[in-house]
């Protein structure tokens with residue numbers, strides 16, 4: 001929220017006049033970039049034990065948010081006490097955005113054919129205990145016995161799968177059962193090459209058609225997700241996991257902490273564990289940040305879609 005206010009307040013300058021000169025033909029749907037905005041972030045190590053939700057609340061109240069790290073350089077910028085214990089960072093596999101819900105967060109379920117959730121929020125019935133993000137690698141969805149379950153996306157895990165052809169218009173899709181064992185990604189490639197994509201199931205009609213088609217087979221459908229997102233919703237694929245992590249070992253490890261080793265490698269852990277915290281503060285210009293604060297920067301492109 002603070003970041004939004006900060007961007008808006010810094011964007012008070014009018015856009016270049018030539019972009020909005022009277023008499024220019026209106027271009028519908030054209031994307032107009034209004035300006036670039038560089039945001040700097042300083043990190044603050046909080047030497048107090050808190051759960052992850054309490055840490056998020058604390059950082060949002062006193063700073064900007066929990067820390068986002070986009071590089072090793074960012075990680076090395078934090079001034080940490082010595083010695084110190086594990087500390088929460090802003091990365092979370094946010095349960096309310098994917099557990100039996102078709103949410104719109106960056107770690108929610110999306111359909112392969114559209115890259116988005118179901119337009120009407122439709123989801124099939126999940127098996128008891130599913131989805132469970134088992135072993136921190138269950139992020140692709142299969143159907144079996146009329147229910148959905150998340151399963152291992154790795155190449156060694158193969159199943160039959162269902163493609164579709166036709167259009168996305170309700171009632172126009174035709175589903176095809178492919179009786180070959182492929183991983184979820186290979187099945188996606190196959191469907192895109194020979195049909196349209198892996199099956200997208202957007203309503204009861206689609207669902208019942210697929211149930212009747214597959215009988216007792218276990219099949220991949222086109223649903224998957226990218227686990228983890230940053231508390232401040234910045235997009236970064238940078239990860240710094242320690243070997244063997246994340247593992248969601250207890251089935252409840254949805255929050256991410258760094259360990260005290262020199263590389264500050266990451267582990268997934270139970271969100272209610274009391275740990276130290278790393279917050280971040282956003283500031284407009286380096287001179288607005290605290291003196292001697294370790295800084296990182298991110299460029300925000302604000303557009304006028």
Ligand SMILES: [Ca+2]
Pocket residue numbers: 130131132133134138149150151
């Ligand atoms: Ca599972």
Ligand SMILES: [Ca+2]
Pocket residue numbers: 245246247248249253267268269
């Ligand atoms: Ca773990």
